[in-house]
Amino acid sequence: MATLLKNISTVVTFNNHDEILSNTDILLEENQISSIGKNLKAPTGSKIIDCTNLIALPGFVNTHHHLYQTLFRGIQEVQEKPLFPWLIGLYEFWKHLTPEAIYYGAMVGFSELLRTGCTTTMDHHYVFPEGKPGTLIDEQIKAASEIGIRFHATRGSMSLGKSVGGLPPDSVVQKEEVILEDSERLINTYHDNRRFSMQKIALAPCSPFSVTKELMTETRKLARKKEVMLHTHLAETLDEEKFCLEKFGRRPVELMADLGWTGPDVWFAHVIHINKEEMKMLDGAGVAHCPSSNMKLSSGICPTSELLDAGVKLSIAVDGSASNDGSNMWEEVRRAYLLNHLKYGSNGLNAYQVLRMATRGGAEVLNRNDIGILQEGMAADIVLFDLNDIAYAGSHDPLVSLVTCGNTSLVKMTLVNGKVVVKDGELLTIDTDKMREKAHKTATGLVEYQRQHG
């Protein structure tokens, strides 16, 4: 069935001409945009939605997350710690992860993402506890399909346990042949490379300090053979830089270049501690900028304007919920804007540029040419914002209002692949109360178990 979004006050297209249209209709047929213009005729039987006073944007694209962490927020033992001690403390809880916890953690994260305007998300899952079923990413894919979000799952990995000088306990690292075998299984089972694909797989060793160089190399070879993307954390903290210099005699970006881990089929999370020379070495690789996480873990400030000036593909991401602690994509956009201005002052990015980063920028980082732009032939992934809340009264520019005014109640509707998934703040695809109850019970069980049994 076709859907006509009628008389949208402002349509921010992010097309090649940077067009912002007023009082415009968008016609959706099946899962794509079939036309954009004034006074469009809807085919007989179409659903017509009045969008007067609403702003339409392509759905946000979240390029870095760890959904399971939604179940480990507010753990007192690690609050206020920087990255390495924070990770060491949390691994003790994460070693109890079950497939059920992964499913509920994903549902919690997806819910907040959708309710804050995100239509495509990735996840980076790298904790596979010893002795537990390995089908954790399968659970995330099931949850994504049930709730109706476009999903890029990444098969993460850790192979360097504490006993061989790594950071994580041995109980959450895996043998490298097991990692590679499961990576191939996931690609063969789930990776869909067709236009408007709802599920893709990428390969994502956790970081240069939790796997061996051999695994980085073998993962790269497998990804390129199977034509899937590569992802990892990079240049996040000065501790990591020190670790790489001591262990490998190379700075993090240099190490990635040595390993052949650069190019347009790669994207990295964070990329804070990078110099101009290294920006060139990325060679087309994209970046997921995670402002809240970087602030909470006092990792540093990503050089967003310099990365854009250097032509690096740049996107915005919420990162894992234990370091944010939300999955609120709209708020992340606001923080990206604020943090950019803290660093660059009046030379910083404007509201349009930051919104572009969160939409088309995300699509570019994930190498997708079917999302991130509102134009004919693109996916019907649309978020409609309502600025009629009293919080926006007296604001004179809708785009500036969207980015800078602090109110999270503004998503009127989120459409993914042509379907309305969120309406008036409510998810239409799941029973939110029931899901919240089950997720919270699962989370409490895991945390209490660790506190009692270790």
Ligand SMILES: [Zn+2]
């Ligand atoms: Zn992360």
